[in-house]
Amino acid sequence: MTGGGPAGGPGVPRMRESDLLSRIYAGSRDLEAAFPHVVAGPGHDCAVVATPGGECLLLKVDQLVAGRHFRPHPHTPLDLIARKAIARAVSDIAACGGRPRAALAAATLPPDFGEAPGLFEAMARWARHWGCPLVGGDLVMLSAGQQGPLVLSVSVQGVPHAARGPVLRSGAGRGDAVYVTGALGGSLDRATGLGHHLTFEPRLEEARWLCDTLGDDLHAMMDVSDGLGRDGGRLAAASGVRLRLESGRLPRSPGVREWRAAASEGEDYELLFAAAEGARVPDRCPATGTPITLIGRAEAGTGCVIVAGDGTEVDASGMGWDYAAI
Amino acid sequence: MTGGGPAGGPGVPRMRESDLLSRIYAGSRDLEAAFPHVVAGPGHDCAVVATPGGECLLLKVDQLVAGRHFRPHPHTPLDLIARKAIARAVSDIAACGGRPRAALAAATLPPDFGEAPGLFEAMARWARHWGCPLVGGDLVMLSAGQQGPLVLSVSVQGVPHAARGPVLRSGAGRGDAVYVTGALGGSLDRATGLGHHLTFEPRLEEARWLCDTLGDDLHAMMDVSDGLGRDGGRLAAASGVRLRLESGRLPRSPGVREWRAAASEGEDYELLFAAAEGARVPDRCPATGTPITLIGRAEAGTGCVIVAGDGTEVDASGMGWDYAAI
Numbered sequence: 001m002t003g004g005g006p007a008g009g010p011g012v013p014r015m016r017e018s019d020l021l022s023r024i025y026a027g028s029r030d031l032e033a034a035f036p037h038v039v040a041g042p043g044h045d046c047a048v049v050a051t052p053g054g055e056c057l058l059l060k061v062d063q064l065v066a067g068r069h070f071r072p073h074p075h076t077p078l079d080l081i082a083r084k085a086i087a088r089a090v091s092d093i094a095a096c097g098g099r100p101r102a103a104l105a106a107a108t109l110p111p112d113f114g115e116a117p118g119l120f121e122a123m124a125r126w127a128r129h130w131g132c133p134l135v136g137g138d139l140v141m142l143s144a145g146q147q148g149p150l151v152l153s154v155s156v157q158g159v160p161h162a163a164r165g166p167v168l169r170s171g172a173g174r175g176d177a178v179y180v181t182g183a184l185g186g187s188l189d190r191a192t193g194l195g196h197h198l199t200f201e202p203r204l205e206e207a208r209w210l211c212d213t214l215g216d217d218l219h220a221m222m223d224v225s226d227g228l229g230r231d232g233g234r235l236a237a238a239s240g241v242r243l244r245l246e247s248g249r250l251p252r253s254p255g256v257r258e259w260r261a262a263a264s265e266g267e268d269y270e271l272l273f274a275a276a277e278g279a280r281v282p283d284r285c286p287a288t289g290t291p292i293t294l295i296g297r298a299e300a301g302t303g304c305v306i307v308a309g310d311g312t313e314v315d316a317s318g319m320g321w322d323y324a325a326i
Numbered sequence: 327m328t329g330g331g332p333a334g335g336p337g338v339p340r341m342r343e344s345d346l347l348s349r350i351y352a353g354s355r356d357l358e359a360a361f362p363h364v365v366a367g368p369g370h371d372c373a374v375v376a377t378p379g380g381e382c383l384l385l386k387v388d389q390l391v392a393g394r395h396f397r398p399h400p401h402t403p404l405d406l407i408a409r410k411a412i413a414r415a416v417s418d419i420a421a422c423g424g425r426p427r428a429a430l431a432a433a434t435l436p437p438d439f440g441e442a443p444g445l446f447e448a449m450a451r452w453a454r455h456w457g458c459p460l461v462g463g464d465l466v467m468l469s470a471g472q473q474g475p476l477v478l479s480v481s482v483q484g485v486p487h488a489a490r491g492p493v494l495r496s497g498a499g500r501g502d503a504v505y506v507t508g509a510l511g512g513s514l515d516r517a518t519g520l521g522h523h524l525t526f527e528p529r530l531e532e533a534r535w536l537c538d539t540l541g542d543d544l545h546a547m548m549d550v551s552d553g554l555g556r557d558g559g560r561l562a563a564a565s566g567v568r569l570r571l572e573s574g575r576l577p578r579s580p581g582v583r584e585w586r587a588a589a590s591e592g593e594d595y596e597l598l599f600a601a602a603e604g605a606r607v608p609d610r611c612p613a614t615g616t617p618i619t620l621i622g623r624a625e626a627g628t629g630c631v632i633v634a635g636d637g638t639e640v641d642a643s644g645m646g647w648d649y650a651a652i
Contacts, residue, residue: 017465024446024463035459037427047461049428052485055379061430061481063464067472101363102375104387106479108434120350133361135373137350138389138479139343146393148474153432153464155387155481159378 018226040168043238045095045222046158048166056166058158060092066110066149071193073150078115080198082122085152088225090130091202091269093158095223097167097211099204100132100158108140108151116141123154130202132156161211164218172220172239172274176298179281180272181206181290184228185256187267196253197267206285206292207271217279227266232304233317235272242301245316247308251293263306264319274298344552366494369564371421371548372484374492382492384484386418392436392475397519399476404441406524408448411478414551416456417528417595419484421549423493423537425530426458426484434466434477442467449480456528458482487537490544498546498565498600502624505607506598507532507616510554511582513593522579523593532611532618533597543605553592558630559643561598568627571642573634577619589632590645600624 024042031041039048039056046058064085066072073081086103093100105123109116116139124134142148160166172178181203189195203223210218220239224231228250236243247259256262275281284291296306305313350368357367365374365382372384390411392398399407412429419426431449435442442465450460468474486492498504507529515521529549536544546565550557554576562569573585582588601607610617622632631639 017467020442020446020467021463021465023443024450024465027447027450028460031459031461034454038459038461041459041461042463047428047430049461049483051377051379051381051383052488053377053379053381055377055381057377057383057483059428059430059462059483061432061462061464061479063432063434063466063479065434065466065468068466068469102373102385104373104385104481106387106389106481108389108391108475108477116346117349120346121353124350124353128360133357133364133367134354135357135364135367135375136385136387137347137368138387139347139350140389140391140394140477141343141346142391142475143394146475148477149434149468149472151434151466151474151477151479153387153389153477153479155430155432157375157383157385157483162378 040166044168045092046098056160058093058096058098058160058166060089061153061155062089062092064088064152070198073115075193076198078118079122082119083126084198085154086123086126086130087200087202089154089156090132090204091223093156094202094204094207095221095271097161097164097207097221098158100130100156102135103127103132103154103156104136105134106138106153108148109142110148110150111142111144111146113150130204161208164211164215167211167218167221169220169222169235169238172235172241172298174241174298174300175277176219176274177277177281177294178243178245178274178296178298179292180224180228180251180270180295181292182270183251183253184224184268184270185262185265186253187265200269202269203271205288206290209285209287210273214275214279214281217276219274219276221271221273224268224270224272225266227264227319228272229263229304229306229316229319231272236302236304239298241298243296243304244299245296245304245306247306249293249295251291263316366492370494371418372424382486384419384422384424384486384492386415387479387481388415388418390414390478396524399441401519402524404444405448408445409452410524411480412449412452412456413526413528415480415482416458416530417549419482420528420530420533421547421597423487423490423533423547424484426456426482428461429453429458429480429482430462431460432464432479434474435468436474436476437468437470437472439476456530487534490537490541493537493544493547495546495548495561495564498561498567498624500567500624500626501603502545502600503603503620504569504571504600504622504624505618506550506554506577506596506621507618508596509577509579510550510594510596511588511591512579513591526595528595529597531614532616535611535613536599540601540605543602545600545602547597547599550594550596550598551592553590553645554598555589555630555632555642555645557598562628562630565624567624569622569630570625571622571630571632573632575619575621577617589642
C-alpha cells in the first residue's frame with residue numbers, strides 16, 4: 001500500500017496523495033548516500049535497512065482510517081478492521097519477498113469508541129497469525145470535545161528472503177515478462193462495504209515460493225493496492241521501463257466483466273512481478289493453488305499501457321483510486 | 327511515551343488509556359515464550375526483537391494528536407509539531423540506552439490542511455538530525471465530509487548499546503539508587519501552549535554515557551513522559567520493587583515551586599534510572615552538562631511513594647496525566 005483508497009468509491013478531486021508522497025520522496029533521494037545503512041529508502045513497498053552486523057531488514061508503515069478504508073464499526077466487524085490493518089502492512093512485506101517478524105500498532109479512537117481492548121486483541125491475534133507478534137503499541141482516545149475517525153497505524157518489521165534478498169520495484173528490465181497472482185477487481189462489495197478488501201490473504205507463501213523458484217530471475221515485485229494500472233505505472237517508473245499489458249490477459253475476479261474494472265478498482269493485494277525473459281514461471285503456486293498469469297512485457301519507455309481488444313493502447317498509469325470515501 | 331497526555335491540561339474522567347494498555351499488555355505475557363525472537367515485548371519504553379542473526383533491535387511507535395499533544399497548527403509552528411513527533415519516539419530509544427537508526431511516519435490530515443509536504447519535510451529533517459532517517463511513510467487526507475484532528479504516528483527502529491545491551495524498566499532491585507536527569511515540571515507554558523514539551527532534547531547522549539560509565543550497574547531506565555510519579559510507579563511495577571523518592575531532592579525546572587508539580591506535570595522527557603547501590607554516578611554528564619540527581623531508593627514493596635517535607639509518604643503512582651486537552 002502507498003496511501004491509496006479503497007476499491008471504487010467516488011473520489012473528491014484534490015491534490016493526489018501519491019503526488020504529495022512523490023514530493024516527499026523527492027527530498028529523500030540522497031538518503032542511501034548520506035546513510036549507508038539505508039539500502040532502499042522510500043519508493044518501494046518496504047524500506048530496506050541494514051543492521052550494524054550487515055543483516056537486511058524490511059520496514060513498512062500503513063494506516064487504516066474509518067470512512068476511508070472501511071465503513072465504521074459496527075458496520076464493519078471489529079475483527080475485520082483489525083485484520084485489514086495488519087494484513088495491509090504484511091502484504092507489503094510479502095511484496096518484497098520477505099517474512100514478517102514483529103509489528104507495532106497505534107490507534108487514535110473516537111470519543112464514543114468502547115472497543116479498544118477488543119480491537120487491540122484482534123490486531124494482536126492477526127499479527128501472531130502472520131508471524132509478526134504485536135510487540136508494542138500506542139493508544140489515544142479523543143476527548144468528548146474532539147471529533148475524528150478511528151485511525152490505525154501499523155508498522156511491520158520483516159526480513160527478506162535469505163537467498164534472493166529484498167525484491168524491490170526497481171529491478172525490472174526491458175524484455176522482462178510481467179505477471180500477476182490471483183484475480184483482479186471486485187474487492188469491495190458496494191452494497192455491504194464488505195468483501196475481499198477485508199478478507200484477502202497476504203501473498204506471503206506465493207512470494208516466498210517465487211523467490212525460491214526464480215531466485216535472481218525475479219527482477220521486481222510489488223503488491224497491487226491502488227489498482228493494476230496505477231501500481232503498474234509505479235513499478236515502471238521505479239524500474240525505468242514501460243509496462244505493456246494486454247487487456248485480454250488480465251485475470252478478473254468473478255463478476256468483474258470489464259478489464260478496466262480489473263485494472264482500476266484496486267485493493268486486490270495481489271503480487272505484480274517482473275521476471276527475466278525466458279524464466280520458467282509455473283502457472284500456479286503449488287502450495288496454495290494461487291494462479292499466476294502472464295499479463296504483458298516490460299519494454300523501453302515510460303508508463304504503463306494496457307492494449308485494449310481493438311489494439312488501441314490505453315495509458316493505465318492514471319487508473320485506480322488515490323483516495324475515496326467507502 | 328506510553329500514550330499519556332501533555333503537561334497539566336484538565337482531564338476528562340474516563341477509563342485511563344494506561345489501564346486500557348495494561349489490559350492489552352496482559353494478553354501478551356506469553357509473547358517471549360511463543361516467539362523466541364521477542365526479547366522484550368510490550369511494557370518497556372521499547373520492544374526488543376532479535377534478528378535471525380542474533381542482533382538486538384529496539385522498536386517503538388508513538389502518536390502525536392492535535393488538540394491533545396499540541397495546539398493545532400498554525401498556533402503551534404509546523405516545525406515544532408514535526409520535531410515533537412520524532413523526538414518522542416527517539417526519547418524512548420534513548421531510554422533503553424539505544425541509538426536510533428531509521429524512522430517511519432504516518433499522517434492522517436484534516437481536509438483543510440495544506441501543509442503536508444512541509445510537515446513531512448520537517449519530520450524528515452528532524453529524523454536525520456537524530457540519526458534515524460525517514461525511510462518510509464503513509465499519508466491519508468480526510469475528505470471534505472470528514473472531520474478529524476491531525477494524527478501523526480512515528481515508529482523508530484534503533485540498536486541498543488553494544489556493550490550494555492538494552493536497558494529495560496524491569497531491572498531495578500532492592501537497594502538500588504534512583505536518579506533523574508535534568509529538571510522536572512513546567513514543560514507546558516499554559517498561556518502559549520509552547521514550551522519544553524515541544525523543544526526538549528532527547529537524552530541520547532546522556533543515556534549512551536550512562537551505559538558507557540555504569541555498564542551492568544545501570545539496572546533499569548525509562549523516560550519521564552507522564553509525570554515522575556506515574557512513570558516511577560511503572561518502573562517499580564515492571565521491576566517488582568517500590569520506589570521511595572524524597573520530595574526535597576526532586577530537581578525542579580525554573581518557576582516550578584511545588585514538588586507535586588514537578589512530580590506530576592509530565593512531558594519532561596528526562597531519564598529516570600536505577601543504578602546498583604554503591605555505583606559511582608557523577609552529578610553531571612560531562613559531554614552535555616546535564617545534571618544528574620539522586621532522588622531516592624528502590625526497596626521491597628510496590629508502587630512509588632514520595633516522602634513529603636513533613637515525613638508523610640504520598641502515593642505518587644497515580645500522579646501525572648493520562649490524557650488531557652492542551
